[in-house]
Amino acid sequence: MTYGGLPQVAGFQSERQKADYLRNIFANVYLKDVIERNRLQSVDEIGILVDVLASAIGSPTNPAKIAKTFASERQMSYTNKTISTHINHLADAFLISKAGRFDIRGRKYIGANLKYYFTDLGLRNARLNFRQQEPTHIMENIVYNELLIRGYNVDVGVVEIFDKDKEGKRIRKQLEVDFVVNQASQRYYIQVAYDMSSEQKQTQEFNSLRNIPDSFKKFVIVNGQSRPWRNDEGFVIMGMKYFLLNPDSLEF
Secondary structure (H helix, E strand, O other): OOOOOOOOOOOOOOHHHHHHHHHHHHHHHHHHHHHHHOOOOOHHHHHHHHHHHHHOOOOOEOHHHHHHHHHHHOOOOOOHHHHHHHHHHHHHOOOEEEEEEEEOOOOEEEEEEEEEEEOOHHHHHHHOOOOOOOHHHHHHHHHHHHHHHOOOEEEEEEEEEEEEOOOOOEEEEEEEEEEEEEEOOEEEEEEEEOOOOOHHHHHHHHHHHHOOOOOOEEEEEEOOOOOOEEOOOOOEEEEHHHHHHOOOHHHO
16 A cells, blocks of 8 residues: 555556556456456546546535536436445545444534545556646545544544634534544544644634534644644644554554
């Protein structure tokens, strides 16, 4: 597995050769296997679907939204049912993983707008010709994969709150918690943030955690290698490198 860069493969003399190798592996091994094993006729559609999912890691989406993208941008008819079936094929082949959305206050799953992550980010990046390198979304995908490797059940969290709009009217808002992590009776809440340097970004990341109505541990994983520390509100802040290199990092 490659976390996002290029693999160290013996015999390759250039970065371009390594990138070509990954692209060929994805198209001629993984994707070809999905197409042949499931006897798919819509080869072009599933190829474009892979590109759409690869571009949208860390973003909520659903088959209906993807179908609209195909209709408006590609002038192609691709039904919700077929898209859902093809996504399941990709998940069964362990190319992608699906993260359900969990209403933390309501303690129930929300059916719409799942998040999709790639099992191997190197293959994902090669598929997109290394064009989309959004640090936060890539970090989020890496953290998600690492949590699964450690044996946790991982969902995307939603916290519903009431706020006021510019006119002072009471409105309902949904705040997102990147991951709700469960193992037996233990639970952790995790936010992933590449840059926490601005007060606005800190407020954005902390607000979701502040509105969670229980006392399970709450983490913010940031770029870098800083050791974990606890802020005044009890949230644990730790660097990405520390999280990855310490299997018991969530026990802090």
